[in-house]
Amino acid sequence: MERAVRLIILSVVFYVSQINCQEAILHISNERTNREYCIVYNQSWTPLSQTFDKATQYPLVNMTSTVLCNTSGVIPAVVKGKALVVMRGDCDFSQKAQVAQSLGATTLLIASKTLLITPSANDSEYAKVNIPLALMRYRDFIEAQQVFSEGMQVKLYAPTYPKIDVSLVVMLLIAMVTVTLGGFWSGACERDRMNGDGDGGESKADPKELFLYSPLKVVIFVALMCGMLVLMYYFYNVMVYFIIVIFCLASASALFSCIDAVMEILSCPSGSFSIKSCNFSVRSLILAAVCICIAVVWGVYRNEERWIWILQDLLGVAFCLNFMKTVSLSNFKICVILLSLLLLYDVFFVFITPFFTKNGVSIMVQVALGPEASGEKTQGNMVEVPAEPQAPSEKLPVVMRVPRFSAWAQNLCGMQFSILGYGDIIIPGLLVAYCSRFDVWVNSSKKVYFISCCIAYLLGMIVTFAVMLLSGMGQPALLYLVPFTLIASAVVAGCRGEMRQFWAGTTYMVRRPVLDSSREPLLPGLLSSNPDLTLTSLSPFYSAAAFLRAFFCPLLFFFWGHSSP
Template identity: 80%
Template sequence: MEGAVTVVLVSLMFVLSEINCQEAILHISNESTDREYCIVYNHSWTPISATLDAATEYPLVNLTSTSLCNGSGISPDVMKGKAVVVMHGDCNMSQKAIVAQKLGATTLLIAKNRSLVTPSAIESEYAKVHIPLALMRYRDFLEAQQVFGEGMQVKLYAPPYSKIDPSIAVILLISIVTVTLGGFWSGACERDRLNSGDTGGGGGENKADSGELFLYSPLKVVIFVAMMCGMLVLMYFFYNVLVYIIIAIFCLASASALFSCLDAVMEKIGCGTLNFSIQNWNLSLRSLLLSAVCISIAVVWGVYRNEDRWIWILQDLLGVAFCLNFMKTISLSNFKICVILLSLLLVYDVFFVFITPFFTKNGVSIMVQVALGPDASGEKTQGNMVEIPAEPQAPFEKLPVVMRVPRFSAPAQNLCGMQFSILGYGDIIVPGLLVAYCSRFDVWINSRRKIYFVSCCFAYLLGMILTFAVMLLSGMGQPALLYLVPFTLITSSVVAGCRGEMRQFWAGTTYEVLDSSREPLLPEGRTDCTVEGERC
């Protein structure tokens, strides 16, 4: 059961990024009040002011009774020097704009009852339009009419936002702190095990007494990755059913992980426990209180999981706990297993992000489709296009397998709908397993400077920085493992090679459980667990 849960969650944890959108703000006011609404425009076609103060204010004329495909029946005096709002109709937008500017309008707003898609036209029409053109929701215009009546003054502006949003720094901080803490925790557990004289569990389950699960067989690693691929494909075809199963599993797994993390903190700071018995059950007051807190947090997240304004905080908290507990629980027994697992997952990540769009009907990669959900059409729009729903949409279910931080420097985007910077749990867990192995190896060789652990964490940081740099330059989400795996594997190999410890680093330790078909890792005739005079 534990292995199945692992496959289900880990197979869906990879990076996605924010989209380059073209939203702007419609500022409507009168003498006593003002409000702002979301509009969509094409900055390369009809640019508008970057700030509210720089924008020119115009009175708004209501012509929603027409689609303005021609100027018949409309007096130029009605539109001259004013902004005008018309309905979306059968003719194209450039035709409406040409008619509007011939009649003297200064700005054209097109109200739509359907999704707002970035305005476009045939190439020859772009040069003919000289006035700002934008799309707005028809329901927003009706609301504005109720608030302001007929005396509306409007300004259009598009606040600039930096691609290097502060949310990226928050995501980077979350990832590096989680990887570092997870690796440190794994090393601390290994040190406690060695100090207690525990040499690991036996039997076919390959579990230590502490509950850790060791991956030691290359065949099992291959089967594990194959199951991940199968799970991702199943999610692609049966998303609407399986998403609820994943949500339920995440609630259980994250509550358990959060309990494990908080209990370890309580133990570290010396928080005592009050033990008592009920019939044959031995209970702890601390465990009961922690269980209640963790279950409550998971339940609150499950109930309000689609409330974007604040629920991301709980999702990130549960996600950090899940990743930490995963890195502490799942142990890679040697560097050979690390190389096999990380290399296979690198191929997996690249294939499902870059290759699968050639096989899907809508040209969206399976990884993006599964991570964002089939109903997130606006979020998946590529390049310089954006799609905003014209009517309030029922919240669609999203997989809880990403860290999410809202963009801080995108007021127009957040007015149209919250935008997030996203990092998949897999981009923390997968390199984190190697970091955890390096931390344990430092314990085995009694490295006081923790050279393997520190160097691998630094390599992870550099890999993440490169990932975000490429994402910002290309304007596309990147498979982070494409950069993280080479950085961490090569750095670890170089450190082991320079220290002359590659053989030990590659083979791992001797307390791991081996297949009966494999030879012991110690040289023939050796019965201790020392390497060149140092305890391993």
């Protein structure tokens, strides 16, 4: 009995873990060669074999001179027991299929010069068709004719692939490494600042760092993000190029900061020379050139699907790391306000806005994927595949992208990616960075706040992916990440009896120091006179890099907090 129960459970798990795609493979061969092409079918109407070996092979008959809306001009003996290729148009799919079936054909392929869509019909028509039906690109058939000329044999099959793709594991690893390194870097910078330069332990504030202290400023900040997102929705075709340029500049600067920090740790020689009393670092010049070249290569080849995602993820990781190190939240109160508002923002623009848009697509998805990416936004079991090569649509550089490694067969119809918004990394990452700095303030040798928040982020990501896989729909990851990280941090502070300090953060450190007596409070004198004062008000544009950060912060936060399988 137990063995039977286990077998049933394993069968259910295996069934749930498989996806039957609407895209399938057309295998054409003769005695000398073979080719594979993309086709689109309806698995609930005319299912196909899931493996190549089990698929039945049929001779292919070219009838693209007709649309096959009736039997006129067709000799049954020519098509009986064979697969037909006819043109799309004049009548619906079920009528074509019934005509082909009445002539004795075994398979119907419809060549299309327009968009390939999942074939469908009225409910009453489904039971009348008993042969496989699929759409293929007309240009693919022309290519096949040139390759094979005659004697074409075809097989149609639709391989399944597991829902839990390796790309999800890679995406989880990217997110965890970025959040952990960003939090650790922020804490290390805080420790260095607290220790000063070794001359009496004077604390020094980094002029490059941007602080958020005022709840009112956070509310205004989120309101500006909403306005920016709506602006992008209505003026996408103009704004997208502006954002791409800004991203190239900001990501090159971020990559420079990350690599330069690693070189400092490794004590790499810098070398220097002078020109008219101006000192230049050889290492910095070479590193800046390399980083600019990487950003330029991404900008030029940003629409090359096959490999450019590697550079986009590299620049994205560097950008997120530098952002978490540069932007600081002053206390847990600001963390709660910011993350809660962004959670509501994310849920509203993902789940609520589809009720107000004309095409029923959320504003967040429309902006993140671009107005031209209709196939990626198609809901339910419908699939749309372009029949002809199209000019690549511009997309915002707002997501980590990893190709689905187990879906290479379906990539005949187009590359498929798992994606994760930068906001899903940076927004919880700011809380992780605050926890890391608080560990420094209270001299926590075990880094209990930092580690617990990282674990909470990992659990939130796992839950996000689990819900996404079970529902088959992309999820606003902040819906799960924000509660996990906020609650875990609050529980740790409460259990350690440090909630008052944790809630007040920097302000508490200035007014009632909990640091080692040999250290000065953070930003002495400055915050004690005005706790809401920020370094941006003192020197907002101290350099070109600072200007980019100050300008790009609002743009970054509206970046899509939405993960997709």
